[in-house]
Amino acid sequence: MPDTSETLQRVMVIAAHPDDPEFGCAGTMVKWAQAGREITYVLLTSGDKGSHDPDLRPGQLAARRESEQRAAAAELGVKEVIFLRHPDGVLENNLEMRRQLAMIIREHRPHIVVTIDPWRHYQLHPDHRAAGQAALDAVWAAREWYIFPEQLVDGIEPWRVKEVYLFWTDNPDYWEDITCCLEARLAALKRHASQVGADTTKLEERIRQRVKEAGQKPGYEAAEEFKRFQF
Numbered sequence: 001m002p003d004t005s006e007t008l009q010r011v012m013v014i015a016a017h018p019d020d021p022e023f024g025c026a027g028t029m030v031k032w033a034q035a036g037r038e039i040t041y042v043l044l045t046s047g048d049k050g051s052h053d054p055d056l057r058p059g060q061l062a063a064r065r066e067s068e069q070r071a072a073a074a075e076l077g078v079k080e081v082i083f084l085r086h087p088d089g090v091l092e093n094n095l096e097m098r099r100q101l102a103m104i105i106r107e108h109r110p111h112i113v114v115t116i117d118p119w120r121h122y123q124l125h126p127d128h129r130a131a132g133q134a135a136l137d138a139v140w141a142a143r144e145w146y147i148f149p150e151q152l153v154d155g156i157e158p159w160r161v162k163e164v165y166l167f168w169t170d171n172p173d174y175w176e177d178i179t180c181c182l183e184a185r186l187a188a189l190k191r192h193a194s195q196v197g198a199d200t201t202k203l204e205e206r207i208r209q210r211v212k213e214a215g216q217k218p219g220y221e222a223a224e225e226f227k228r229f230q231f
């Protein structure tokens with residue numbers, strides 16, 4: 001069972017789009033939530049370009065994807081979902097993004113941050129690279145007194161994240177047994193109907209196969225894999 005003592009209780013998932021967590025790490029999130037960890041999602045965009053339907057305006061799609069993400073999060077027992085509403089498809093890891101994320105980390109004080117591995121070979125989606133990089137840079141900035149010092153007022157202090165888990169990684173060194181929680185992850189994934197459609201049979205097969213393969217090394221029926229850093 002995961003360590004749910006006070007020291008590792010708060011978890012923050014930082015990802016580019018609604019549905020990234022459900023595609024990447026949601027089996028682990030539901031397991032951790034059931035074990036008593038408090039999970040917060042931070043989505044940098046609302047996925048407003050995630051459709052090829054020319055009749056759908058970005059604003060309408062964003063609203064739909066936010067409500068799908070909230071429904072998926074509720075399915076998993078995620079406590080809070082935060083949307084930063086940066087434009088989809090053109091995400092940048094710039095100073096403003098890092099400043100914003102550092103402030104969110106300093107305010108919410110997560111012990112664990114979960115994000116996308118920005119160093120995955122041939123990670124073609126620029127938002128996925130930018131989101132992982134920005135999250136890691138913000139984890140580093142949040143703990144330093146001299147980075148974004150203007151934030152350190154009204155009780156806000158530097159915050160030191162204890163562990164980082166990267167999903168969609170080429171270099172896993174941590175496997176979570178999600179045998180208990182695969183069905184919940186699939187149910188949550190189905191909530192993203194604008195992305196996965198009504199018939200998810202093939203997608204589910206693919207995911208069942210992937211988590212089975214990931215489980216081979218540690219000897220679990222189903223696993224999600226991560227690159228883990230402990231500070």
Ligand SMILES: [Zn+2]
Binds near residue numbers: 016017128
């Ligand atoms: Zn994505």
